[in-house]
Structures are given as structure tokens and as C-alpha cells.
Amino acid sequence: MAAITLSKLTKVYATGVTALDGLDLSVADGEFVVLVGPSGCGKTTALRMVAGLERITSGMVRLGGRMVNDVSPRQRDVAMVFQNYALYPHLSVYQNLGFALENKKVERAERDRRIRAAATVLGLGDMLGRKPGQLSGGQRQRVAMGRAIVREPSVFLMDEPLSNLDAKLRVQMRSEVLRVHRSIGAATLYVTHDQTEAMTMGDRVAVLRAGVLHQYDTPRALYERPANVFVATFIGSPAMNLYEAALSSDGAFRGQPTVVLGSQRLDLPAQVAARVAAYQGRKVIVGVRPEDLVAGLTGGGGTAGGGTGLVADVRLVEVLGSEQHIYFSIDATQAAVAEGGAVAAEAAEAGILVASAPNGVARLDPRVGVRVGERITFWLDPARLHFFDPDTGHAITG
Amino acid sequence: MTTSTLTAPDAPAEAAAPESRRERRRRERREDLDAAIPVELYGLKRGTVSLLTACCVLFAIFTLVPVAWIIFNSTKTQANIFGTFGFWFARPFEFFHNFRMLFENVDGDGTYITWFGNTALYALLGGGGATALAALAGYGFAMFRFRGSKVLFYIIIGSLLVPIGAITLPLYLVYAKAHLINSIWGMILPSLVSPVGVYLMRTYIRLSVPRELIDAARIDGAGETRIFFKIALPLMVPGLMTVLLLSVVGVWNNYFLPLIIFSDNNKFPLTVGMGLWSQHATTSGDQNLYPLIVMGGLVTITPLIILFLILQRYWRSGMLLGSIAN
Numbered sequence: 001m002a003a004i005t006l007s008k009l010t011k012v013y014a015t016g017v018t019a020l021d022g023l024d025l026s027v028a029d030g031e032f033v034v035l036v037g038p039s040g041c042g043k044t045t046a047l048r049m050v051a052g053l054e055r056i057t058s059g060m061v062r063l064g065g066r067m068v069n070d071v072s073p074r075q076r077d078v079a080m081v082f083q084n085y086a087l088y089p090h091l092s093v094y095q096n097l098g099f100a101l102e103n104k105k106v107e108r109a110e111r112d113r114r115i116r117a118a119a120t121v122l123g124l125g126d127m128l129g130r131k132p133g134q135l136s137g138g139q140r141q142r143v144a145m146g147r148a149i150v151r152e153p154s155v156f157l158m159d160e161p162l163s164n165l166d167a168k169l170r171v172q173m174r175s176e177v178l179r180v181h182r183s184i185g186a187a188t189l190y191v192t193h194d195q196t197e198a199m200t201m202g203d204r205v206a207v208l209r210a211g212v213l214h215q216y217d218t219p220r221a222l223y224e225r226p227a228n229v230f231v232a233t234f235i236g237s238p239a240m241n242l243y244e245a246a247l248s249s250d251g252a253f254r255g256q257p258t259v260v261l262g263s264q265r266l267d268l269p270a271q272v273a274a275r276v277a278a279y280q281g282r283k284v285i286v287g288v289r290p291e292d293l294v295a296g297l298t299g300g301g302g303t304a305g306g307g308t309g310l311v312a313d314v315r316l317v318e319v320l321g322s323e324q325h326i327y328f329s330i331d332a333t334q335a336a337v338a339e340g341g342a343v344a345a346e347a348a349e350a351g352i353l354v355a356s357a358p359n360g361v362a363r364l365d366p367r368v369g370v371r372v373g374e375r376i377t378f379w380l381d382p383a384r385l386h387f388f389d390p391d392t393g394h395a396i397t398g
Numbered sequence: 399m400t401t402s403t404l405t406a407p408d409a410p411a412e413a414a415a416p417e418s419r420r421e422r423r424r425r426e427r428r429e430d431l432d433a434a435i436p437v438e439l440y441g442l443k444r445g446t447v448s449l450l451t452a453c454c455v456l457f458a459i460f461t462l463v464p465v466a467w468i469i470f471n472s473t474k475t476q477a478n479i480f481g482t483f484g485f486w487f488a489r490p491f492e493f494f495h496n497f498r499m500l501f502e503n504v505d506g507d508g509t510y511i512t513w514f515g516n517t518a519l520y521a522l523l524g525g526g527g528a529t530a531l532a533a534l535a536g537y538g539f540a541m542f543r544f545r546g547s548k549v550l551f552y553i554i555i556g557s558l559l560v561p562i563g564a565i566t567l568p569l570y571l572v573y574a575k576a577h578l579i580n581s582i583w584g585m586i587l588p589s590l591v592s593p594v595g596v597y598l599m600r601t602y603i604r605l606s607v608p609r610e611l612i613d614a615a616r617i618d619g620a621g622e623t624r625i626f627f628k629i630a631l632p633l634m635v636p637g638l639m640t641v642l643l644l645s646v647v648g649v650w651n652n653y654f655l656p657l658i659i660f661s662d663n664n665k666f667p668l669t670v671g672m673g674l675w676s677q678h679a680t681t682s683g684d685q686n687l688y689p690l691i692v693m694g695g696l697v698t699i700t701p702l703i704i705l706f707l708i709l710q711r712y713w714r715s716g717m718l719l720g721s722i723a724n
Contacts, residue, residue: 051613051617052616052617053613053616053617072616073613073616073617074616074617074618074619074620074621075619076617077619078617079617080614080617082610082613082614084608084610086608086610086611086613086614088611088614088615088629089633090632090633099615099618099620099628100618100619100620103618103619103620103621103624104619147614147618151618
């Protein structure tokens with residue numbers, strides 16, 4: 001039985017704004033599920049509805065099979081970590097941790113045991129007497145976590161708990177949160193706007209946008225088989241390159257299907273062609289991840305060794321140490337994700353500036369020597385190309 | 399990205415050893431100095447600053463002159479009060495004699511000490527009660543949305559616009575019906591209602607009690623009453639102290655209400671009692687009442703000054719330190 005089940009969960013504010021539109025989601029016992037999406041996508045609203053802090057417009061929240069729509073937060077028995085920690089400033093760490101247990105009338109000795117156990121797990125052992133004001137950001141974050149775990153909850157909610165930490169500490173706390181999650185084994189719903197956090201932490205990730213669930217799957221599946229252009233660009237950094245293209249069957253080779261990308265053609269092998277057969281002769285959106293582009297030799301395009309070449313002009317090189325990002329331009333039209341979730345061609349602006357502006361990015365080994373202004377051929381495996389319907393933005397799965 | 403520091407990220411923000419009272423005062427003084435911004439940085443001209451300072455000094459003198467006068471003259475005999483320079487001492491030094499006289503039944507109208515006790519009682523019950531009610535009502539208005547909450551609040555604010563003089567007659571009639579004439583409850587009950595207090599508390603709570611904290615307490619399984627007393631109330635203390643001071647001063651200085659409801663001298667507060675003395679002094683000539691009135695005035699304002707000094711430390715901010723990130 002799922003620990004958290006959301007059915008057709010909808011939130012419409014009095015102002016008429018729909019924050020969440022028919023969210024269906026279930027979290028299994030012990031599972032770590034991340035709700036991710038750009039700000040204002042409804043993820044925090046969803047979390048607050050599970051906690052009971054927000055009234056439900058329609059739909060249902062079930063915790064462990066029990067419908068809790070009209071149950072007050074104090075009776076739902078969920079633990080929650082707030083984005084800004086919400087520690088009780090006038091209480092010591094010990095009292096902060098113990099507050100929920102006092103409310104539950106847990107016996108003093110048992111309370112003490114649980115507070116100390118949680119403090120040990122989180123490395124707060126010698127901070128118990130301090131007030132939140134005397135703690136560093138990381139320690140406060142841990143107290144906020146501790147306040148949730150002393151309750152030994154079956155449902156654990158976290159609302160961007162790491163967003164107030166500096167970058168280095170955030171990475172460190174990611175694994176800490178997961179460690180704590182494994183040790184208590186509660187079903188966890190974790191909200192973040194950071195796709196890296198979502199990918200690294202979630203057993204499953206739900207991608208939301210404008211109140212609508214776009215895809216709910218494992219991080220790997222989200223990355224390898226994005227359901228639509230929004231998920232394709234949201235997951236992965238740098239984002240996937242998307243271009244308007246056409247599928248034609250007048251390839252150079254025995255009528256082989258090709259992708260017409262500006263003035264260039266990418267030949268598709270049979271199994272890829274079969275996937276997109278229905279779109280033969282039509283326009284599509286083609287997507288290629290920056291890491292699927294491999295630097296080849298300078299020169300013309302063509303086909304070699306199971307890969308396909310894509311000729312591009314290098315506009316900008318960003319060296320990050322462990323990798324380098326090559327911003328390039330090709331003579332194809334870049335596609336962007338429009339407001340509605342469908343696809344729109346990036347408005348073509350006149351002028352030299354735009355002609356030379358990069359419209360794609362590749363992620364290369366830093367040892368590959370690439371210079372700005374150079375013409376480069378990227379090799380790519382056509383099987384790694386992503387195809388989307390230009391009208392709906394949905395992935396073409398064949 | 400923030401710059402990384404050399405210390406470990408979790409290095410304690412402060413030493414754990416509890417600081418003494420004296421150390422704390424010293425630290426607070428240093429913090430005040432650090433927080434002060436030099437006048438030049440406001441972009442003000444020297445001349446402007448001097449002019450503003452002069453205005454402030456003038457105002458301070460204007461406010462303090464009567465206080466100085468009352469201190470000097472509390473040491474004098476009646477003849478000296480009228481016959482010597484008002485802003486210096488004169489022989490004989492009668493301060494202690496005047497003070498002692500306050501405790502005596504001077505003209506059979508009741509004693510200063512009775513009135514002082516009455517005022518203290520009214521101020522304590524009325525001011526304290528008004529503060530408690532303002533805390534509850536302000537919290538309700540700040541934290542809960544209920545049917546009619548806006549209208550109710552506007553009515554409370556609206557009542558600020560009605561001058562006490564306009565409601566005196568109806569108030570008296572209602573009191574007569576409710577048998578509150580000559581009852582201390584007639585003084586205390588109206589003092590319990592403080593629209594300004596409710597308004598101040600609502601604003602203060604909105605600013606200083608984060609909603610997340612209340613949400614967190616709800617999720618932690620606390621009931622609303624417990625949330626109010628354990629979580630919200632401690633954070634409301636500075637605001638409460640302001641309201642307490644305002645309402646205590648309001649009741650302490652209230653002249654009009656006790657004047658119309660009390661006819662029994664033994665229930666008078668200081669304001670009405672002193673008024674009575676003052677009347678006697680002017681109508682019945684030389685009764686040596688003036689030194690008493692001056693001394694009585696001095697003793698009347700002293701508790702308020704002391705209260706203000708005690709409550710002042712609550713005005714320091716920093717209560718919420720560490721609760722909410724950013």
C-alpha cells in the first residue's frame with residue numbers, strides 16, 4: 001500500500017489562479033520522491049496540501065490508505081522540514097527537537113532518549129543547549145531535520161530544505177539527507193527547483209510545470225526518455241539542444257530516412273527510422289544532449305563509423321576544469337519551450353549579432369583543443385537523438 | 399555561489415559559554431555602535447544636521463522644564479514655591495517633610511496613599527488586562543481569517559475615531575443601569591478595551607511571528623492554545639511591552655472616566671484626588687496644600703518613569719535570531 005497517494009489533487013486560489021491541476025502521484029513506503037519544477041509550478045502547494053496547511057480545492061490526499069482531506073495537520077502525523085527551517089527561536093535545540101514529542105505526551109525518559117538519538121544521528125550532540133541564533137546555517141538545517149526525525153514519522157515532507165545553504169554545504173547535505181532517509185525509512189516527498197538535487201536524490205522524480213505533472217519516473221528514465229520538450233530541457237545541464245527539423249526519405253543512401261537540419265542531413269539507421277516512421281515527410285523537433293556530441297575532425301560532414309557528423313561553428317568556449325562547454329552555431333532554427341508547454345520556434349531576429357549567436361552547446365572533454373571561430377564536426381550516434389512532435393511537444397516514441 | 403571560508407562550515411557561531419549580564423550589556427553597546435551609520439553617509443549637510451539637532455534640543459528642554467520645576471519645588475515650603483526662583487533650591491529643604499505629608503489625611507478627603515493604591519490597582523488590572531486582551535485579539539486578527547474578520551477589525555479601528563467626550567453621557571447612563579457607578583469595575587472594564595493595543599499587536603504579530611513557525615508547530619502536533627502560549631507569546635513580548643506601557647500610562651493618567659463615575663473619595667485615583675486638592679488649594683486659600691500637590695505630582699510620575707526604564711530593554715530587536723533563514 002502506498003504511503004502517500006494524491007488523486008486528481010487540484011488547488012485553485014480565491015484569486016482564480018490554478019496552482020495545481022489534477023495531480024496524480026503515489027509514494028511507496030520508504031520511497032524518496034522528488035517534486036521538481038520551476039518556481040510557481042505548484043510543487044510547494046502540493047506539499048502543503050499533503051501536510052494539511054493548504055485547503056484542497058478538489059481531489060484527494062490519502063496517507064497510508066486513509067483519506068485525510070479534512071484532517072487537521074496535527075492529526076495527520078506527518079513530519080515536515082521547512083525551506084527556512086522555522087525553528088522556534090526562543091527554545092533550545094533540545095526543546096526544539098522535543099516539542100512534537102511533548103505534544104504527543106511522550107514520556108520524559110523516552111523523549112530524552114529519542115532527542116539524544118536524533119542529535120547523535122545528525123551530529124548535534126553538543127549543541128543541545130544552544131538557541132537557534134547561536135547555530136550556523138548547516139546546523140540549523142540539521143535541527144530542522146532532527147525535529148522531523150525524532151517523531152519517527154511514516155511520512156516525511158521536505159520543502160526545499162537545502163536551498164538556503166551555500167553550494168558546497170548543499171552538496172554535502174544531499175548525501176546526509178539521503179543517509180537519514182535510509183535510516184528512518186519513511187516515505188519522503190521532497191520539493192526542490194534544482195534538477196541536480198532531483199536527479200541525485202530521488203528514487204522517482206515528478207516534474208511539474210504550471211500545476212501540471214509532466215512526467216513521473218526514475219531519474220534515469222527522465223534523462224533518457226523525456227516525455228516532452230519541457231522535461232527534455234529541464235532535466236540535464238546544460239540543457240538539451242532542440243532544433244526544428246524535417247524527416248525526409250530521400251537520403252543519399254538507398255532511400256534511407258534522414259533528418260534535415262538546416263542545410264545538413266543526418267542519416268538515420270533502420271531502428272531509429274522505424275521509431276519515427278509516422279512522421280516521415282513531416283516536421284519534427286529534434287533534440288540532442290550536449291554530452292552526446294563528440295568532437296571529431298575539422299572538415300566536411302558525412303557519415304562514418306556508425307555515427308553522423310554535424311558541422312558547427314564554435315562561438316564560445318567555457319572551461320569548467322572537469323569538462324568544457326562549447327557553444328556553437330549551426331544553420332538550423334532553435335526550438336524553445338513555449339508557455340503552454342508546446343514548442344515555438346525562437347523568434348528569428350534580424351542582424352549580424354543573431355547570425356553569429358550560438359544556438360547549441362556541446363559538453364566535451366577538457367583536453368580536446370577547441371578554439372573560438374573554428375569550424376568543428378561533432379559526431380553523434382543517431383540512436384541518441386530525441387524526437388518530439390512540433391505541435392504537442394510530446395516525445396515521438398513510435 | 400558564496401565564498402568559502404577557512405573555518406569549517408559548521409563552526410559554532412558563538413562560544414557556548416553563557417555570558418554574564420555585564421558582558422551582555424557591553425556587547426549590546428558595542429553592537430549599537432557598530433550598527434550606527436555616520437551622519438555623513440546619509441548625505442546630509444552639516445548645517446541641516448545642526449539645525450535638526452537644535453530642534454531636538456529645544457523640544458527636549460520644552461518637555462523637561464516642567465519635570466525640573468516639579469523636582470526643585472518639591473523641596474520647598476508653600477511660601478518658597480511662590481516666593482523664590484522656580485528653577486533652583488531654597489531653604490528650608492522640605493523634601494522629606496513634604497513626602498511624609500503625603501501619607502497623612504490632610505483635609506479629611508482621603509489620603510494620597512489611598513489614591514495611589516487605587517491608581518496602581520486600576521492601572522495593573524486595566525492595563526494588564528488590556529494587554530492580555532490585545533494580545534489575544536491581535537493574534538486572532540493577524541493569524542486567522544474568519545467570516546467578518548475584516549469588518550470587525552475596521553470597527554475596532556473605527557472606534558479610535560470616537561472621542562471619549564462624545565460617549566460620556568451614554569456611558570454614564572449605561573453605568574447607572576448596570577450599577578457600575580462608584581464601582582471599581584466601572585473604571586477597570588472600559589480600560590480593558592484598547593483598540594490601539596489590538597491594532598499594534600496585530601501589526602506587530604504580522605511582522606514578528608512568522609507564519610511558518612505556526613505551521614511548524616501545527617505539524618508538530620500542537621493545539622492552537624498551546625501554539626499561542628508556547629510559540630507565539632514569547633515572540634510577542636516586545637510588542638506586548640509597548641502595549642502594556644501605553645495602556646498602563648493611559649489608565650494611570652485617566653482623569654475623565656473616574657471623574658464621572660466616582661463620588662466616593664476613597665475610590666478616587668490620583669488624577670481625581672489631586673484635582674480635588676488643587677481645587678481646595680485655590681478655593682479655600684492657604685492650607686499649605688501646594689507643596690503636597692507638587693510632591694504628589696512628582697510621586698505620581700515616578701512609577702511611570704521607572705516602568706519605562708524597566709521595559710526599555712524589551713525594545714531591543716533580535717528575538718527571532720536564527721529562527722528563519724535569511
